Amino acid sequence: MTKDPWFNSGLHRLTVSLGRQRQRGDRLDLSAFWLYGLLWVLPLLAAILFERLLSPAGNYYGAWVFTYAPALPGFYILQREFRPGILQFGMTRSQLRSRRVWMWSSVAVFVSVLWFGVLYWVASGADAAVYSVPVAPPDGAGGQTLLSCSHPVFATFVGVLAAPAIEEFIFRGYLYLVLRQNKGSRFAALASSAVFGILHGPNAPAVFAQSLLYIYLDNQAGSLCPSMIGHAAWNGALLLTCLH
Numbered sequence: 001m002t003k004d005p006w007f008n009s010g011l012h013r014l015t016v017s018l019g020r021q022r023q024r025g026d027r028l029d030l031s032a033f034w035l036y037g038l039l040w041v042l043p044l045l046a047a048i049l050f051e052r053l054l055s056p057a058g059n060y061y062g063a064w065v066f067t068y069a070p071a072l073p074g075f076y077i078l079q080r081e082f083r084p085g086i087l088q089f090g091m092t093r094s095q096l097r098s099r100r101v102w103m104w105s106s107v108a109v110f111v112s113v114l115w116f117g118v119l120y121w122v123a124s125g126a127d128a129a130v131y132s133v134p135v136a137p138p139d140g141a142g143g144q145t146l147l148s149c150s151h152p153v154f155a156t157f158v159g160v161l162a163a164p165a166i167e168e169f170i171f172r173g174y175l176y177l178v179l180r181q182n183k184g185s186r187f188a189a190l191a192s193s194a195v196f197g198i199l200h201g202p203n204a205p206a207v208f209a210q211s212l213l214y215i216y217l218d219n220q221a222g223s224l225c226p227s228m229i230g231h232a233a234w235n236g237a238l239l240l241t242c243l244h
Helices: 031-049 056-068 071-082 099-123 152-183 185-198 201-221 225-240
Strands: none
Touching: 031 056, 031 071, 031 152, 056 152, 071 152, 099 201, 099 225, 152 185, 152 201, 152 225, 185 201, 201 225
């Protein structure tokens, strides 16, 4: 038996899905996202306050814990509130086997790797002060980034596998679809991409554009698969910059 949502009435739920069709539906309360945000902000503030008390290795693993530990209770909140089906994210077995999904996923990988290569080439040249691209630190640099050459196996598992799945479900999944149901696809794409970009600090402009591209590819495929695989390819390319 499905539990009633906390903020919306029992009749209102997420009804739109990824795809090229224009969709609107019952207006949804965004209070669940404010609650989800608190689950992320409070642990991150604690991490900042106690960062100096952690060893370099502990700082690295602590960064993962404080960043992604709230994801599981957060997903429970979002799922209970909006109650989407896996079909709406385009992640059923039949959808994942479709040629359309894998064609657009291949496009996402190609564009992500090409985009990263261009940005990395520019950032490595004379214009590095103007164009920035996140580069994993060398061994011994501690835990100042979530992709570290000091922990390649752990970074590969979490950074290339877990993080893209978690972030795509949050930003190109729940947030995008809820905003799409409330305000339409254009506003949803811009707003969710802006939030995603802001959370990536100085690389916000590039990440904002990247998010818009992923949303386009997801809608072409009718699935989150392209953005997940493209995101994983980007993070994998980032990790490889310090392993060659």
